[in-house]
Amino acid sequence: MAMQIESEYFSLPKAGNRKDEYEDAFNSSIFVHKDTAYYKFAIADGASESSFADIWADLLASGYCNGKFDSKHIHKFISKLSKAWKRKLNAGDLPWYAQEKLNSGAFSTLAGITFRLTDASSAAFDAVAIGDSCIFQIRGDNIIAFFPLGSVEDFHHRPVLISSNAANNIHLQAFVKKWSGTAQAGDSFWLMTDALACWLLTRYEEDISVIKKIYGLAREHDFIYFVQAERKLMCPGGSFYLRNDDVTLIRVNLV
Amino acid sequence: MYSAEISRSNPSCFLFMIDQSGSMSDPFGASTKAESVADAINRLLQNLIIKCAKSEGIRDYYHVGVIGYGASVGPAFGGVLAGKELVPISEIADHPSRLEKRLKKIPDGAGGVVDQLVKFPVWLDPVASGGTPICQAMDTAHTILSQWVSEYAHCFPPVVIHITDGESTDGDPTPAMEQIRALATDDGNILLFNLHISSNPNAVNLSFPETSDELPDRYSRMLYESSSILTPFMIWVANQEHQLNLSDRARGFVLNADLTLVVQALDIGTRPANLR
Numbered sequence: 001m002a003m004q005i006e007s008e009y010f011s012l013p014k015a016g017n018r019k020d021e022y023e024d025a026f027n028s029s030i031f032v033h034k035d036t037a038y039y040k041f042a043i044a045d046g047a048s049e050s051s052f053a054d055i056w057a058d059l060l061a062s063g064y065c066n067g068k069f070d071s072k073h074i075h076k077f078i079s080k081l082s083k084a085w086k087r088k089l090n091a092g093d094l095p096w097y098a099q100e101k102l103n104s105g106a107f108s109t110l111a112g113i114t115f116r117l118t119d120a121s122s123a124a125f126d127a128v129a130i131g132d133s134c135i136f137q138i139r140g141d142n143i144i145a146f147f148p149l150g151s152v153e154d155f156h157h158r159p160v161l162i163s164s165n166a167a168n169n170i171h172l173q174a175f176v177k178k179w180s181g182t183a184q185a186g187d188s189f190w191l192m193t194d195a196l197a198c199w200l201l202t203r204y205e206e207d208i209s210v211i212k213k214i215y216g217l218a219r220e221h222d223f224i225y226f227v228q229a230e231r232k233l234m235c236p237g238g239s240f241y242l243r244n245d246d247v248t249l250i251r252v253n254l255v
Numbered sequence: 256m257y258s259a260e261i262s263r264s265n266p267s268c269f270l271f272m273i274d275q276s277g278s279m280s281d282p283f284g285a286s287t288k289a290e291s292v293a294d295a296i297n298r299l300l301q302n303l304i305i306k307c308a309k310s311e312g313i314r315d316y317y318h319v320g321v322i323g324y325g326a327s328v329g330p331a332f333g334g335v336l337a338g339k340e341l342v343p344i345s346e347i348a349d350h351p352s353r354l355e356k357r358l359k360k361i362p363d364g365a366g367g368v369v370d371q372l373v374k375f376p377v378w379l380d381p382v383a384s385g386g387t388p389i390c391q392a393m394d395t396a397h398t399i400l401s402q403w404v405s406e407y408a409h410c411f412p413p414v415v416i417h418i419t420d421g422e423s424t425d426g427d428p429t430p431a432m433e434q435i436r437a438l439a440t441d442d443g444n445i446l447l448f449n450l451h452i453s454s455n456p457n458a459v460n461l462s463f464p465e466t467s468d469e470l471p472d473r474y475s476r477m478l479y480e481s482s483s484i485l486t487p488f489m490i491w492v493a494n495q496e497h498q499l500n501l502s503d504r505a506r507g508f509v510l511n512a513d514l515t516l517v518v519q520a521l522d523i524g525t526r527p528a529n530l531r
Contacts, residue, residue, distance in 0.1 A: 016262050021309075052310045096374040097308040097348055100301075103361070103371070158495075167362040244260065 002119050003185050003254055005039045010223040010249040015231060017246075023048060024193050024248040025057035025108075029065040035118055040065045041250050042112035045133050045193040047161055049107070051098065055088050056081075056106035056164050064112035064128075071128050071176050078162060078169060085164045105165025109133040111148070111191060115183070115254075123254060125189075127179040130172065132159040134197035135179070138188040141211045143204060146197075148177035152205070155198040189252040190214065195245035199230060202241060214251070223249070257486045259411040259442035261316050268318045268341065268403050268413035269303065271296055272392055273379075274452075275325030278420050280383035281454055288452050289381035292418050296321065296379050299416075304348040313345035320399060321378070324392035326385030332378055340399050351376035386424035393431035397438070404440050412440045418450045421474035432481035446486070448507035449478040458511045463493065465504040475510055482508040 013022035023046035031038050042064040046053025059081045063069060069077050082105075089102065109131025116124045127135050129148040132155060137145040149155065160175040183189070192200065203210040217223050230242035261267045273296060279289035286294075300319070307316050320341040323331030330340050334352040357375040360368045400413055415435060438445045457471040464470075467479045485493070485505050493499040 016264060049306060051308055054310070095349070096351075096354060096376055097301075097304050097313065099374065100305055101308050103373070104305075170362075170366070 003117055003121065003123050005115060005117065005123075006253045006255060007039075007041065008251045010217065010220065010247075010251075012224055012227050012247050014246055015228070015244050021054075022246050023054040023057060024246040025054070025061040026191070026248050026250055027058075027061040027065040028250070029067075031067070037117040038067075039115040039117065039252075040067070040112065041189075041191055041252055042110065043133050043191045043193055043248050043250060044111075045109040045131065045246070045248070047107035050104070051101035051106065052085070052089055053106040053108055056085055057108040059084055060108055060110045060162060061112070064110060069112060069128065071178055074130075074173055074176055075166070075169065078164075078172075079166060082164045082166065103165070105163045105168060107161035107163050107168070109159055109193070110162055111135055113189060113191065113252075115252075122182045122184050124182050125180065129177045129179075130160060130162055130175055132194040132197070134192050134194070136190045136192070136197075136200065137181075137183065138190060138211060139184075139186065141208055143200075143211070145179075145181070146201070147179040149197075152198060152201045155194055159194070183254050185254055187254045188215075189254075191248075191250040191252070193246065193248045195243040196247045196249060199242040202235065214249075217249075217251075256443040257411065257488065259409065259440070261411050263314050263316065265410045266316055266318055266343075266407065267411040268400075268407070269320070270341070270396055270400060270413055270415045271299075271319075271321045272396060272415065272417040272419075273321065273323050273331065274387060274389075274419035275323045275331070275382040275384070276387040276420075276424075277325070277384050278387065278422065278454075279325070279381075281420075283452060287381065287383065288420060289383040291452070293379045293381040295418070297375070297377055300347060300378055301376055304344055307344050308348070313348045315343040315345050317344045318342065318403065319344055319347055322392055322396055322399075323379075323382060324388050324395075325382060328388055328391050328395050331382075333380070334378075336378070341403060347378065351378050352380075353377050387419070387422055388425040389419065389421075389423040389428040390425045390431050393428055393435060397431065397435055400435065400438050400445060404438050404445070407440065409441050412438075412443045412445050414446045414448065416448045416450065417478075418452065419478070420452050420454065421478050427477070429477060429481055436481075436483055443486075444483070446483040446507060447481065448509075449482045450509045450512065451475050451478045453511050460512060461508075461510040462512055463499065463501050463505040464508060464510075465502050465506065470510065479506060479508045482506040 025044045028041045042061040044057035044061040046057035063081050111129040111133035113127040135147045136143050163169050233241045235241050273292055280287050283291050307314050318341040321331040330338055335350045355375045358370045359373045361371050363369045436447050455471045467476045470476045490501050493501050
């Protein structure tokens with residue numbers, strides 16, 4: 001029987017922030033061309049030091065899912081989205097600081113993955129990432145691959161970000177990470193923004209049963225309860241297991 | 256320590272203390288000491304506000320004050336903010352004394368730069384008159400900060416940034432600065448930065464030293480001794496983002512820095528790890 005894809009989406013703003021202050025974004029799309037079905041998923045993490053980062057993250061995630069992303073010509077992709085970002089903002093009579101923020105641009109990460117499903121029993125995928133939003137490939141109770149970072153330590157460096165202002169993107173092309181492979185029925189792919197991804201790797205190093213915990217999240221309130229509890233738990237090192245940040249999870253199951 | 260999250264419900268505090276004495280009219284670089292200091296403070300306030308600016312407006316992550324001392328000691332804001340000691344940063348954002356238009360060089364995205372006309376907010380104008388009552392100024396700051404730390408006992412402690420030529424006319428300010436550093440919240444002691452603008456011909460440019468070996472005179476040594484040791488996060492920012500190679504005994508002291516370095520110094524002092 002041909003493979004199918006199921007997906008679920010969970011998100012929560014930082015503790016202390018309102019729902020409308022959430023600055024991550026997620027998106028998905030399906031389209032069929034000849035005998036192949038293309039399933040696209042993307043997450044983006046708008047940088048909280050910039051303004052209007054939520055709109056920018058949203059444009060990047062939806063731009064990827066609309067098939068506009070081309071990793072070889074990333075500047076073209078960004079330039080169109082930058083124009084859309086500016087159009088969405090009413091730049092008429094902004095106070096001096098908002099104008100200044102607008103000039104410096106918004107910043108965001110992006111991680112996206114495309115699955116190509118045919119009649120075959122396995123599915124091919126291509127992933128792309130800029131920054132520290134991550135994609136995990138899960139088989140059974142194990143993480144069999146993760147992308148684009150190498151270890152928990154990598155979360156402690158400032159991530160490379162995509163800016164809505166072209167002047168900040170000069171060296172960006174060199175930071176576009178790509179990953180391709182095949183997936184089999186039963187595999188799961190988890191897209192996570194940095195705080196949650198860092199949490200998963202840290203917990204996984206201690207005890208792999210954490211994978212079951214993520215599988216076990218069924219409804220929105222499970223996710224909220226889980227995030228709130230992990231934000232309060234301290235690691236042996238003295239910091240919290242889950243950093244207080246916006247969190248986003250897309251769970252993609254291949255069945 | 257120094258790990259409290261800075262948020263709207265748990266704000267932190269910046270207090271700038273600026274020398275406005277007569278000696279600040281001495282030349283410094285292409286302008287005077289007073290002009291350089293006013294310009295640095297205006298830029299710094301601007302940077303701080305921009306950090307707190309979000310799509311919907313300014314988030315009050317900080318309470319900010321500027322104390323000037325010279326012919327008198329007291330709050331140095333002009334316009335609507337005149338006389339106020341500590342002000343939520345959104346009020347500062349909305350009330351510069353004026354907006355100047357300036358040309359700013361910005362990258363054009365193709366490796367070059369272009370001029371862009373930007374609005375430059377001004378809160379402080381250069382002032383240079385009277386003596387240098389550092390002790391009195393520190394006592395004033397102590398009163399303001401005591402009240403703040405008792406009201407916000409769980410918050411990230413205040414950062415005090417003092418810019419001076421150091422020649423106190425009302426006694427040795429060492430004990431008064433020590434008293435300020437002794438103030439604390441649950442999250443740590445107040446951090447005191449001293450930025451010294453020296454006229455001593457032997458003064459070299461120094462930033463965040465860990466010893467007083469290269470300091471030219473007793474003024475700079477006094478200010479060095481009175482400066483806080485940088486927090487691990489500040490050292491991390493300095494080394495990672497400003498390529499400074501500081502050791503873990505580096506102090507919040509800068510001697511005769513050019514304006515860029517002063518702003519850089521202030522950036523290190525104003526970049527907490529955990530802004531939310």
